[in-house]
Amino acid sequence: MRTSNAIIACIALTAAGFGVPSLAAPAAAAPGSGTRIEETLVAPPNVPPPIHRDQPARVVVHLETREVVKEIADGVRYDFWTFNGSVPGPLIRVREGDTVELHLRNDPGSHMAHNIDLHAVMGPGGGAAATVTPPGHESVFAFKAMRAGLFVYHCATAPVPMHIANGMYGMILVEPPQGLPKADKEYYVMQGDFYTAGAYHEPGRQAFDMQKLLLEQPTYVLFNGREGALKGDTALTSDVGDTVRLFVGDGGPNLASSFHVIGQIFDDVTVEGGSLVNHNVQTTLIPAGGAAMVEIKTLVPGTFLLVDHSITRAFMQGALGELKVAGAAQPALYEKISSGPIAGATAAASAPAVTASGDATAEGKRVFTQICSACHQGNAMGLPGAFPPLAMSDYLNADPHRAIGIVLHGLSGKITVNSTGYENVMPALGGQLSDTEIANVLTYVLNNFNNQGGAISTDQVKAVRAKGQQP
Numbered sequence: 001m002r003t004s005n006a007i008i009a010c011i012a013l014t015a016a017g018f019g020v021p022s023l024a025a026p027a028a029a030a031p032g033s034g035t036r037i038e039e040t041l042v043a044p045p046n047v048p049p050p051i052h053r054d055q056p057a058r059v060v061v062h063l064e065t066r067e068v069v070k071e072i073a074d075g076v077r078y079d080f081w082t083f084n085g086s087v088p089g090p091l092i093r094v095r096e097g098d099t100v101e102l103h104l105r106n107d108p109g110s111h112m113a114h115n116i117d118l119h120a121v122m123g124p125g126g127g128a129a130a131t132v133t134p135p136g137h138e139s140v141f142a143f144k145a146m147r148a149g150l151f152v153y154h155c156a157t158a159p160v161p162m163h164i165a166n167g168m169y170g171m172i173l174v175e176p177p178q179g180l181p182k183a184d185k186e187y188y189v190m191q192g193d194f195y196t197a198g199a200y201h202e203p204g205r206q207a208f209d210m211q212k213l214l215l216e217q218p219t220y221v222l223f224n225g226r227e228g229a230l231k232g233d234t235a236l237t238s239d240v241g242d243t244v245r246l247f248v249g250d251g252g253p254n255l256a257s258s259f260h261v262i263g264q265i266f267d268d269v270t271v272e273g274g275s276l277v278n279h280n281v282q283t284t285l286i287p288a289g290g291a292a293m294v295e296i297k298t299l300v301p302g303t304f305l306l307v308d309h310s311i312t313r314a315f316m317q318g319a320l321g322e323l324k325v326a327g328a329a330q331p332a333l334y335e336k337i338s339s340g341p342i343a344g345a346t347a348a349a350s351a352p353a354v355t356a357s358g359d360a361t362a363e364g365k366r367v368f369t370q371i372c373s374a375c376h377q378g379n380a381m382g383l384p385g386a387f388p389p390l391a392m393s394d395y396l397n398a399d400p401h402r403a404i405g406i407v408l409h410g411l412s413g414k415i416t417v418n419s420t421g422y423e424n425v426m427p428a429l430g431g432q433l434s435d436t437e438i439a440n441v442l443t444y445v446l447n448n449f450n451n452q453g454g455a456i457s458t459d460q461v462k463a464v465r466a467k468g469q470q471p
């Protein structure tokens with residue numbers, strides 16, 4: 001155990017830079033005074049309830065560092081290092097003036113020593129110096145929460161970037177004495193960047209990649225430690241008219257977050273988690289090791305995407321969540337009027353008919369190069385996480401006839417190609433390609449790129465087009 005080099009001085013962003021001295025002078029009593037309260041911690045994205053005490057207390061918090069193997073994306077497993085088994089660790093909620101008695105236990109099954117640096121602490125290493133804890137040990141220290149704000153905590157054991165990259169971060173909210181304004185819903189969202197040896201969505205158990213970490217080129221950028229953690233059944237929810245408060249943090253280790261919710265405006269942003277409140281904000285910048293409190297009044301129903309607006313991260317590295325707002329439509333606030341084809345724009349009316357088979361191959365190749373290769377790539381190998389391969393595609397070869405409808409009408413939703421999942425949108429190309437062009441490009445693809453061969457005829461395409469789009 002290398003405990004000797006495990007202590008790292010606190011990372012620059014300890015509590016001192018945040019917030020301003022509070023109006024209420026901190027109670028003069030030494031740590032240890034007041035009522036003793038055991039804090040009940042809950043898993044993210046949930047948070048403990050608001051505090052209604054008007055007196056400081058001694059709040060006892062139990063954290064356990066645990067090394068766990070969990071899914072980071074569908075079919076992809078990763079060895080996470082965690083506080084209490086979740087990424088991020090639980091949100092700790094206390095009141096300004098409270099004394100926090102923090103018990104840090106390190107699971108006997110751990111391979112590493114761990115510790116904790118809370119940015120809410122004014123003391124050496126933010127607590128790291130007092131909490132270096134080998135597997136099967138427990139450290140306890142106490143600190144007075146002297147400044148209100150939303151603060152990151154993280155493991156600060158060497159190599160610090162690796163402990164953070166593996167998921168060792170969370171947040172502590174120090175409420176001001178008067179509490180926070182009332183909100184209907186409160187959620188806890190924390191972004192982090194992850195570095196796996198395999199490419200994005202490469203299945204199986206993925207090892208940590210030190211080289212990618214050094215280059216700051218993550219494989220995944222995620223909210224709450226797993227792709228899809230805040231989507232579908234586990235999306236954040238609210239009702240029309242609710243005020244939603246998001247405690248948003250960025251664990252890093254490397255990337256800052258341009259946090260944005262598509263189709264919403266933040267009514268209030270507590271900038272950097274301190275005491276400055278900004279209004280009517282579209283995107284708020286959250287530094288690595290920093291936080292912001294964001295309040296949204298959800299006025300219109302629908303599904304709203306949480307993203308890092310460094311948008312590649314959202315759509316190609318996983319930084320995507322959902323806020324689902326339920327309730328009656330609000331046409332006075334938002335209304336779709338219509339959509340449909342532009343008058344006179346009929347499908348590929350002018351496309352020349354190609355008959356001779358030599359021409360057919362040439363045309364198939366031309367269409368592939370001009371259109372399909374933009375997404376599926378010139379070598380038809382696709383792009384990991386975005387575009388499935390057409391080369392050696394088990395999906396294509398299993399049912400070449402099905403591909404006619406895909407090119408005509410597009411494709412969306414989850415599909416699996418060569419045991420890798422894709423969930424993206426292919427646009428309908430039936431409007432820009434003639435039946436013959438579609439027949440030729442599919443025949444070209446089937447007879448190249450190590451596919452199984454075969455042919456699609458113009459008549460087959462014509463028949464599928466005549467049937468129209470199947471639901």
Ligand code: HEC
Binds near residue numbers: 374376414417
């Ligand atoms: C704008 C990008 C784009 C273009 C252009 C495009 N595709 Fe696709 N294609 C996709 C995406 C994305 C999917 C996967 C959709 C999903 O995840 O449900 C897909 C899926 C497919 C599939 C089924 C999956 C597989 O790998 O076998 C076939 C077949 C296919 N495309 C053929 C074509 C052909 C032929 C062309 C050219 C005529 C073409 N595509 C042009 C984006 C595109």
Ligand SMILES: [Cu+2]
Binds near residue numbers: 112113114157163168
């Ligand atoms: Cu650690």
